[in-house]
Amino acid sequence: MNALTAIKPDDITTFLGSIPAEEYERRAKLRSYRNAASGMIASTESGTARQLAWLVVEYATPNLYAEAPAEWLDKLNLLSKRLMLTAMQVEEMDLLLREVSHA
Numbered sequence: 504m505n506a507l508t509a510i511k512p513d514d515i516t517t518f519l520g521s522i523p524a525e526e527y528e529r530r531a532k533l534r535s536y537r538n539a540a541s542g543m544i545a546s547t548e549s550g551t552a553r554q555l556a557w558l559v560v561e562y563a564t565p566n567l568y569a570e571a572p573a574e575w576l577d578k579l580n581l582l583s584k585r586l587m588l589t590a591m592q593v594e595e596m597d598l599l600l601r602e603v604s605h606a
Contacts, residue, residue, distance in 0.1 A: 518568040529576040530567060536583035537563035543590060549597040555590035559583045 515522075515530050522530075540559035547553050563583055566575075 515568070526573065526576070529573065529580060532580050533563050533567055533576065533583065536580065536587060537567065539587060540583070540590075543587070543594075547590075547594050548601075549590075549594045552590040552594040552597065555586050555593065559586045559590075 515527060515534065519530075536559055540556040540563070543556040544553050544560065547556070562579060566579055571579075
């Protein structure tokens, strides 16, 4: 029996082929932000947090597999991070307001 196992490529490798490790890391981080934002869209009760998460999805999705310089991917990751942090803060603030108004 052959001891080698086939490694199945993920979505980034499938669409972009072999890319440098640094670029792969940037795109994988962007994919993580996009996936986290998608989860927030489905789970938050805060309309504002949902809108911010949608912005992450709308920016990240078309750029995840598109050709882009490293600096662009870095800036997009930073934007996605900031939007997600803001969305989480807004969600927390909205929760506090709901608790106060129901007390």
